[in-house]
Amino acid sequence: MESIGLFETSVSNYAGVQKDVTAKKINNAERVSPNNPYLNKYIRFSDGTICFVTSRGVAKPFSNAKDIEAVYGNLGCPSKDAVVDIDMDWTTEFITGATIPTTPSLIVGTPMVGGTSCLYSGKNVFVSETDSTSKSNYVGCYKATDSMSDNSTVVDSLNQCFVYGADKGNKFSAAWRTEDGRIGCSSAANKDELISGGDATITYVPVALWSSNTSGGGNNAQITSSGQLLVQNASGDIVWTSPNAPDASCSNGGNISNVEATYGGNCNADSKYSVETGNATDAVDSKINSMMDNNSGIFDYTISISNAEFGDPAKGCNKSFDINYMCGNAPYVQHVDESEGKSIILSCAKEVASCNFALILDNSRQLQLAKVGKDDGERAVVWSPDTTATLASHPSIDTPWVAANGKLGQNMLRSGQTLFSGEWIGSPTGNIRLVMQPDGNLVLYTYDRRDGCVKLSEGDDRIIGDSTDTAAVYARPFSGNAEDLGRVAYIDADLKAKEYPADMLSTGTPYIVYPNTDSSGNDLSASAESDIAACASKCSDNGDCGGYVWDSTTKTCYLKKSGVYPKSQRTARKDATLGIKTPSIKSSSNCGMPPVNIDSVYYGSYEKGGTMSPDGTCHAKLVSSEDRRALQEKQAAINSAGSSIGVDINDAHRAYLNQSSAVDARQNKLNYRLDKYNMAGETNANSKPVVIEQFQNLTVEDLYGINSELGLYASSENSLYMALAAISAGLIVIAYNMRVKK
Numbered sequence: 202m203e204s205i206g207l208f209e210t211s212v213s214n215y216a217g218v219q220k221d222v223t224a225k226k227i228n229n230a231e232r233v234s235p236n237n238p239y240l241n242k243y244i245r246f247s248d249g250t251i252c253f254v255t256s257r258g259v260a261k262p263f264s265n266a267k268d269i270e271a272v273y274g275n276l277g278c279p280s281k282d283a284v285v286d287i288d289m290d291w292t293t294e295f296i297t298g299a300t301i302p303t304t305p306s307l308i309v310g311t312p313m314v315g316g317t318s319c320l321y322s323g324k325n326v327f328v329s330e331t332d333s334t335s336k337s338n339y340v341g342c343y344k345a346t347d348s349m350s351d352n353s354t355v356v357d358s359l360n361q362c363f364v365y366g367a368d369k370g371n372k373f374s375a376a377w378r379t380e381d382g383r384i385g386c387s388s389a390a391n392k393d394e395l396i397s398g399g400d401a402t403i404t405y406v407p408v409a410l411w412s413s414n415t416s417g418g419g420n421n422a423q424i425t426s427s428g429q430l431l432v433q434n435a436s437g438d439i440v441w442t443s444p445n446a447p448d449a450s451c452s453n454g455g456n457i458s459n460v461e462a463t464y465g466g467n468c469n470a471d472s473k474y475s476v477e478t479g480n481a482t483d484a485v486d487s488k489i490n491s492m493m494d495n496n497s498g499i500f501d502y503t504i505s506i507s508n509a510e511f512g513d514p515a516k517g518c519n520k521s522f523d524i525n526y527m528c529g530n531a532p533y534v535q536h537v538d539e540s541e542g543k544s545i546i547l548s549c550a551k552e553v554a555s556c557n558f559a560l561i562l563d564n565s566r567q568l569q570l571a572k573v574g575k576d577d578g579e580r581a582v583v584w585s586p587d588t589t590a591t592l593a594s595h596p597s598i599d600t601p602w603v604a605a606n607g608k609l610g611q612n613m614l615r616s617g618q619t620l621f622s623g624e625w626i627g628s629p630t631g632n633i634r635l636v637m638q639p640d641g642n643l644v645l646y647t648y649d650r651r652d653g654c655v656k657l658s659e660g661d662d663r664i665i666g667d668s669t670d671t672a673a674v675y676a677r678p679f680s681g682n683a684e685d686l687g688r689v690a691y692i693d694a695d696l697k698a699k700e701y702p703a704d705m706l707s708t709g710t711p712y713i714v715y716p717n718t719d720s721s722g723n724d725l726s727a728s729a730e731s732d733i734a735a736c737a738s739k740c741s742d743n744g745d746c747g748g749y750v751w752d753s754t755t756k757t758c759y760l761k762k763s764g765v766y767p768k769s770q771r772t773a774r775k776d777a778t779l780g781i782k783t784p785s786i787k788s789s790s791n792c793g794m795p796p797v798n799i800d801s802v803y804y805g806s807y808e809k810g811g812t813m814s815p816d817g818t819c820h821a822k823l824v825s826s827e828d829r830r831a832l833q834e835k836q837a838a839i840n841s842a843g844s845s846i847g848v849d850i851n852d853a854h855r856a857y858l859n860q861s862s863a864v865d866a867r868q869n870k871l872n873y874r875l876d877k878y879n880m881a882g883e884t885n886a887n888s889k890p891v892v893i894e895q896f897q898n899l900t901v902e903d904l905y906g907i908n909s910e911l912g913l914y915a916s917s918e919n920s921l922y923m924a925l926a927a928i929s930a931g932l933i934v935i936a937y938n939m940r941v942k943k
Contacts, residue, residue, distance in 0.1 A: 320803070
C-alpha cells in the first residue's frame with residue numbers, strides 16, 4: 202500500500218536529518234570546547250594565510266603583515282610562536298560565515314585588524330579603568346619644573362600614578378618621592394612638559410659653606426676699588442660689606458683724584474694781576490673725565506696748557522701752570538714755567554696697577570678676596586671666610602658649574618664687576634660656586650653628588666625621583682579613553698563589542714574596590730560603621746546605592762549614588778577606600794553572565810558591532826533554529842504517514858467485521874492486538890509520533906498473529922486477504938526496523 206511506502210520514506214528522512222543535526226551538534230560543541238586545538242591561537246594555511254581563532258571558534262583572517270605584527274603579543278593576544286599549521290589552502294569560498302573543514306570545523310570571521318584585543322570573546326565586559334594594563338616605560342630622570350608641581354597629586358603607589366594620568370587622557374607621567382615618603386605624581390599629554398627642566402640622572406646636592414645672610418629681591422654683589430666685597434639693594438643702599446677695612450692706598454682704586462690746578466698763579470707777583478688759585482681745576486677735571494670715559498684702561502692723562510683751554514687770567518703775563526692731585530692716597534705736585542703751549546702728563550698707572558682686587562674661587566674650594574698682581578699670580582689675601590669644618594665632611598667633586606659656564610667665563614669677580622640676581626661664578630672644576638640668589642642672599646656652595654632618581658624599593662626596580670627636585674618620567678604606549686568608563690558590552694564570537702543600553706543594566710555585587718581612592722559628590726548618606734564590610738553591606742541593602750567610600754581614619758561610611766565613579770572623577774586620598782557595584786545584565790536570553798572588568802584600552806581596541814537588545818542571544822545554540830525546523834517537518838511527515846496507515850488498517854478491520862460474526866474469540870484477540878497499534882496520528886508529551894512509539898511496543902509475535910488471524914477470517918475474500926496480508930507484512934518489516942533502531 203502507498204501509505205506504508207510513504208511512512209517508510211518519512212521515517213528514513215527523519216533518521217537522515219536527525220543524523221546530520223547530531224553531527225552538527227557534536228561539531229558545534231567541539232568547536233567551542235577547551236579541547237579545540239585551534240582556540241586562541243593562530244592558524245596558518247598552506248598558502249601562508251594566517252588567521253586568529255577566537256575562543257568561540259571563529260577564524261579571523263589577517264589582511265596584511267602590518268596587522269599581524271600589531272597583534273602579536275599585544276592586548277592579550279598570543280605571541281607569534283602560537284601558530285598551528287593547517288594542511289589546506291585558503292580559498293575564495295572562505296567568506297565571512299563559511300565553514301572551514303578542519304576537525305573540528307571553524308567559522309570564517311571578519312578580517313583581524315591590527316591593535317584588536319584577542320580576549321573576552323563570548324563574554325560581557327565592564328570598563329572599570331581607563332588604562333590599568335599598559336606597561337609604562339621609563340623615559341629618564343629630569344629636574345622638576347613648576348608645571349609639574351602645579352599639576353600634581355599625592356598617591357601611594359606608582360601604578361596609581363599611572364592610572365591617574367590615564368584618567369586624564371595623558372600618556373606621560375612623572376613621579377617623585379615626597380618628604381613624607383609618599384609619591385608625588387604629575388602627568389601631561391606632551392612629553393616636553395615634563396622634561397623641560399633638563400636631565401637629572403646625576404644630581405648635585407648643594408651644601409652651603411658661607412652666606413651674606415641678606416635678603417631682598419634685586420640685590421647685587423660687587424668688589425669695590427678699595428678691596429671690599431659688598432651687597433647692595435636695588436636702591437643702591439649697601440646692606441652688607443666684607444669685614445676687612447678698605448685699602449687706604451687704593452682710595453678711588455689708585456686712580457687720580459683731588460685735583461687742584463692753577464693757570465697763571467705766578468702773575469700775582471705783579472700787583473696789577475689777581476689770579477684765583479684753582480682757576481683751571483674744573484677744566485682739568487673735565488678733561489680727565491672725558492679721557493676716562495673714552496678709555497677706562499688708560500691711567501696717564503695728558504693735559505694741554507693754553508689760553509684756549511683755560512682762558513687768559515693775566516694778559517701780558519708769561520703764565521706758569523701748577524697742579525696738585527692724588528693717586529690713591531699718594532700726593533703729587535707738578536709745576537710748569539712759561540706754560541703757554543706746553544703739556545704735562547698726570548700718571549696714576551703705578552698706583553692703579555697696585556690696586557687690583559679680585560674675589561677668587563679656586564679648586565682648593567677657598568673663597569678669597571685678594572689684592573693681585575698684574576698677572577693674577579701674585580696674591581695678597583685681604584679676606585676669606587672660614588669653611589674648613591664644613592668642607593671636612595663633604596669630599597670635593599666636580600660639577601657642571603665650572604668657571605667657564607659662569608658669568609664672564611672666569612673664576613673671579615674683579616673690582617668694578619657685579620653679580621646680579623641669579624648670576625654666579627664657579628671654580629675651574631665647579632667644586633664650589635658663589636651665587637647671587639634671587640632671594641637676595643649671596644651664598645657660597647659646595648656639592649654632594651647623588652643619583653637624581655632611584656629604585657622605588659627593595660624588590661621593585663622601577664625608578665622614582667629621589668626628592669621633590671627630580672622626577673622619573675614614564676611613557677605608556679596607550680592612553681585610553683576616559684569617555685568609555687562605565688560602558689558594559691558583550692564581545693561576540695567575532696570580537697565585536699555590542700554595548701548594552703542603560704535599560705538593560707542594573708547594579709549588583711560583588712564590589713570593585715579601589716584602595717586609597719575617593720570619589721567626591723554623589724552622596725546619599727554618611728554614617729559611622731564598625732568596618733568596611735559593614736559599609737559595603739549597608740550599600741548592598743540600599744537599592745539607590747551605586748557604591749561607597751570608607752574612611753578608615755574616622756570610620757565613616759559614605760554611600761554614593763549611581764553617579765559615582767566611573768561615571769564621575771576619582772581622586773587619590775590616603776586611608777580612603779572606594780567600592781563600586783558591578784553592573785548586572787537584565788536579559789531574558791543567555792546573556793546574563795557577570796561582566797569581566799577591563800580597561801578602556803581593551804574596549805577601544807574592539808570593532809563596535811551595534812547595541813544589544815533584551816531578546817538578543819549571546820551564545821549560539823548547539824542545534825540551530827533551521828535544523829530544529831527541519832526535524833519538526835520530518836516528524837510531521839511521519840505523523841501524517843502513520844495516520845494514513847491507521848486509516849487503511851481500520852478500513853480493513855471494518856470489512857472483516859462485516860463478513861464474519863462467528864469468530865468472537867479470534868476477534869477479541871485481534872482487537873487486543875489492534876489496540877496496541879492504534880495509529881490515529883496522535884503525539885505524546887515529548888512531541889514524538891505515537892505511531893513510532895507504538896510500533897516499538899509491538900512484538901514480532903503480535904504482528905505474525907495479526908497476519909494469521911486476518912488470513913483465517915478473510916479467506917472468502919481473496920482481495921481483502923491480499924490487502925491485509927500486505928499491510929501485515931509491511932508492519933512486520935517496519936516494526937522490526939524500528940526495534941533495531943531503538
